[in-house]
Each structure stands twice: as C-alpha cells, then as structure tokens.
Amino acid sequence: MIPVKIKDDVYSLRANDWDRKLFDELVPLPDGTSYNSYLIKGGEKTALIDTVYPPKTAAFIAALKASGVETIDYIVANHAELDHAGSIPAALELFPKAKVVANARCWRMMCDAMPLDRSAFLEIKDGQRLPLGGKTLRFVFMPWVHWPETMGVFLEEDRIFFPCDFLGAHLAASELTVGDEAQFEIAAKRYYAEIMAPYRIQCRSALARVEELEPEIVAPSHGPVHAKPKLILDLYRRWTSDEVKPEVVIVYASMYHSTTAMVERLTDRLMEKGLTVRLFNAVDLDSGALSMALVDASTVVFASPTVLTGPHPSVAYAAILANALAPKARFAAMIGSYGWGTTMPDGLRELLREFKAEFFEPVLAKGAPNAETFAAIDALAEAIVAANADLAKSGWTAPVA
C-alpha cells in the first residue's frame, strides 16, 4: 500500500483486497475490492477522508507513516460501516490530537461499533465548510446511499468529490484511475445492483447533488478514481432512471425436470418473439449476476417445484434477495410443477411483498407438464410479449415506486 498522488497535496491511500471473495458473507467479489482512504495536506491542516477495513489497518498505518505526514488534524468519516471507519481507532492512536469529523448520526453509529472518545468528535452539518489552508472541505449529506448517515466531501479548490460507497466499485486494481472502461462498467453495475439498487430513489437525489458540484474528479472509497466522472455519472443516471429493457429474467429450480421443461418452453416462445431472456438456476446462483440482471429487466419469472407446500428453498432464497433489491420490473410471473398441493405461488408471493410488478396468473403442472400445461405457458408468453410491447409504445418506462 503506497500513497499515490491525485493532485498537489492530495493522495490516494488504497488498500487493495485482491483475495476477498465475499462481502458481508453475501456479496460475491469476482474482482476483489479495495478500501480507499485519501490524504489531503492543506497549508495549515491535514485531513484524512475515510480509513480502511480493519484487516488492512497495519498496512494503512504503515503507509501513513511512510507518507511523511507529521500530523493529522481531521479524520473525516463519510460512513460508519467498518470497511471505511474501522481503522479510525488506530489512526487516533497514531495521531491522538486528531478530530473525527462526522455527522451526528454517523458518530453515534460508529460508537455503537467501536470504542471512541466523545472528546475526539467534531460534528459537522450539511453544506458546512472546513478550511485546511488553501484547501476547503465542503460536506454533502447524501442519506441512504446506502446507510442513513452516508455523506460525501467536496474539495472545493481541486474540484474533487469523495462520495465513499456511492459511485464506487468492488474492484482491486493497481491503476489509480479507471483503466478498461468495459471491465469497470461490469464491476460498477454489479456493485450498484447489490448495494445501491434498493435505494434507487435516494441515489437519484445524491446523483443530482454530485452533478450540481460539477466535480473534475470523483474519488470513491471502493475501486478506481474517476478522472472522467462523466462515465460513472451517466451510468448512474441510466440505472437509477425509471427505464426498463424488454428483458425477461427467469429464476428456476427443478427436481425431476418438469419445471425445467416449462422454463424451456417459455424461453423458446419468448425468444421467438424477440425478447431477451436471462436464465438463472437458483441452485447454483451467482447472486451478483442475478442482481445485475434485475437492474434493467422489465419482467421477472420465478419457476419452482413445490417442496413441502412452498417453493424450492433455492428459489425462495432468490425471491427474498430479489424482493430486497426492489427491482423496477413491471411484470412478474410464477410457474412450476407440483405433486399434490397448489400453494407454491402463495408462498412465493409472500416472499415478494415489495415487488411493485403486475403478476400474471400462475401456471402450474401436476407432475410432468402436458399439452394443456404447454398451452398455458404459450399463453403466458403471449401475455408477457404483449405487455412488453405496450411498454415499448410508452418508451420502456416504469412508474416511480
């Protein structure tokens, strides 16, 4: 971990975590991640923006010592989550006179998670400025991207915005700034889908605040720095919009191939009509890939056999996840086979309470699908195609939740 200059007296202190495979024991990290702190040396005061994940504390402290900085006056905590705030106690140990600069809610949340002395706290309000001598920090509250206390910092003279989690990406990289834009877009979409999508409306508000600032550089606390912020701002404008694409996401599990046969029939009929279909086997689910597909899809289909009166547990898990992500899908359906009870759709629907989509009539098969089942699947495909065609006439837009 080495300090890398961004602008005069502004440095990135990035702790790459190349090997981390899972975040929060939930979010897959195919490209690892990074925890980014930033060092700003003003003429009179020196500030740190965020710290790093506790397993990286030793490297972080060593990099701070190696940077030659003699003192830190302010440690700005944009967010209380420990992958950013978790090394504050160690930084305070090294620089005991430093003040922890945070909003009141962030301070309370950090105190819930680790020992901090109240005397170290410097509370700031939305829009407040903190001069460092030739460099000025302005605090921009952006609640619920993705916790209630989240905020960002604008370094006015250098026009650098530090949004912490917002606009970030789980991507370990040696380059300071975004290199391969195509690779970055995939990582950024995965990150948005898994972390920010449930707060789509709040993200829109935060995005508007960032755009008002017209930053020349955006420096998030995960992934590369944006030397050309237009890329990430354009992506967030699209993902947070009400627009959906004519895409059908099908999440399925099958025990004796009956539900699979129904899924295959539905997929063929939808493809014949030109709709994009994305299939996810819930038994071996990449939850990140499913989350990404849900960002734009107009339609989601859950396909499950009946297991002990409810959906297959793997499909139930996918449904719980999809429900939590609050996708902007306009249409949804449930299909599957059963042995003797027809309550699977009721159990599944209960797990999809937050889905704002219009649900089509479920299609069920007793045992293996027969001609009647396939006719019902064909009718469902026609209904999905017609609904998407109607949506296309209105410009593929979904209403605000």
Ligand code: FEO
């Ligand atoms: Fe990267 Fe919400 O922490």
